[in-house]
Amino acid sequence: MLVFAFSSSVQAQQLQLDVPTAPVNEGYFTVSVSGMDNTSGLFIEVANDPQFTQNYQKIPALGDFTQLSLSGFDDGTYYLRAMADGQHSAVQTVTVEHYPLWQALSLFAAGAALFALLVVSLLLLHRNAYRSPNNGAQQ
């Protein structure tokens, strides 16, 4: 579940951080920032607590871009805020919930079975084509 937490912080609020509005099942998501006068020097702060002390990361934006693609997050709730020109945005919260492993492994197994069937079929059909005189091709 994704939760938005609008901070009551008194810090400047013209800086706005937008995060996904749906549960994050893949561990990656994109955030974007608006309300900046100067697009350089933008950072996103990420942590596991609203005080930004646990597993704190300060992530720089690339060049003048105001959007960041983030990835590799484990299950959990993450607190994010944008920082630029000494100002902070309101704190936003993203909860990452990966797909259940049973679901992933089921799909993996189904794919593996279908793939094995295809490879075996192709190899057998190819071998038979060059053994049978009625199958269109003779060596």
Next chain:
Amino acid sequence: MTEFALDTSLALWIIAGFGLAWVVFGWWLGRRNENHEDFALAGRNVGFAFATATAMATWVTSNTTLVAPQLTYQFGLWGMVGYSFAALGLILFAPMAKRIKQLLPNGYTSGDFIRLRYGQFAWAVFIIISIVYAFGWLVSLGMAGGILLESLSGLDYHLGMSAILLICVLYTLFGGLRAVIATDFIQALIIIVGVVLVAFWLMDNVGLDTIHQHLTDDHPKLLDVLFPASLMFLFNNIFFGLGEIFHSNVWWSRALAFHRNVAYKAYLTGGLLWLPIPIVTGFIALAAPQLGIFPPSADMVGPAVAAAVLGKVGAVVVFIVVFSALASSLDSLLAASADLLTQDIYHKRINKSASDAQLMRVNRWMILALGIMTWLFCLPRIATLGALLNFAGAFVASTIWPIVLGLYQRRLTGVYAGLAMAVGTLTGLIGYFTIGFYVAALLSCAVSGLICAVGLLYTKPTFDWQQLDEGGTSDAHQ
């Protein structure tokens, strides 16, 4: 103001230099094209070295240079390894290419095969799938050109995209498949050397231990072999790759253009050469968090990291490699799609008595028209490359079973083959929109396979292979 790895003017000079060289080369090669068969199939006499290089280089595309890092950045280790499994498409196509060359010694396109083997209904479904896929790939390549220039040099996306499209259209227009294959050979050499250089510099500058430690601390899922989303993505990506190669005229036209007995070895060798390339390009993305690189769009991560690590000289290398990779695929797709439209639509539907000169002229107009339409579709940057490509997976994966069975099995009829492709595609699309992109190709292939299995069980008439040889006596029935 952002410091980009390349000056905008330098990027433009590189494009202009390579573009001019390739256009002149294409024109020079095109002088040897005496008839439409020369233009469309390079005289059906391509040798092993060129055949292998074009198979590998065409498959090294925006997929490999931009989407492989994107998927690694998003899915971690499985994204990287899983992407390299797309080589299975080339490897498994090797025996099929041999079979194609034998069954259709006078054939031109994959559409020819479907029409002759399965009839009009299946052909119509197949053509729709082919066109959707070709446009999806063309648009993704055009977009990739724009993204590459934007991320490395800050050049406007629309300008970069337009420049790359223009160059590829021009030299394909002048030289046909002969130019495409010859430039692919040079581009393959550039790609192999460039990718090895990037990987070496990255390991030397950043180091494996550092990257591993940083990922473990801050991005643990990227190293997790039981990362659920990546497990779900793996086989979907494989079926997508198989569908792309098995159905696309890009690969069929090459099988038909290669010299006799070359097709099998060329596709096998090309696949094995291609296999490690996504591992290298994907690995680049794993260094991104350590380097503090978090791109605005995940498909920009590869060039952004390479440029950051390698500096200006490295950025030039990356730029040339990716530019070559894009061009080698764009030209192939333009040529093969134009062949498909010329042969399957114009020649077989509109003007059955078209002369050789008319076919040449129409083929060139088709290349130009495809280029313009691609440009128009690329103007709005509609999706990330990965998302765009995975959408096409629902279409192409439905063709896998009908193509394989059609080449080897005499019992499957056109009604079942057409239904398999249509229903498979619809199911894949439903899966794409209701479940996620990671089931689109898998569902499409599974449902298509089921319908084909039913068709094999309930069909009695058997196909006469001689019907495939429209233009003469095939060695298939000697």
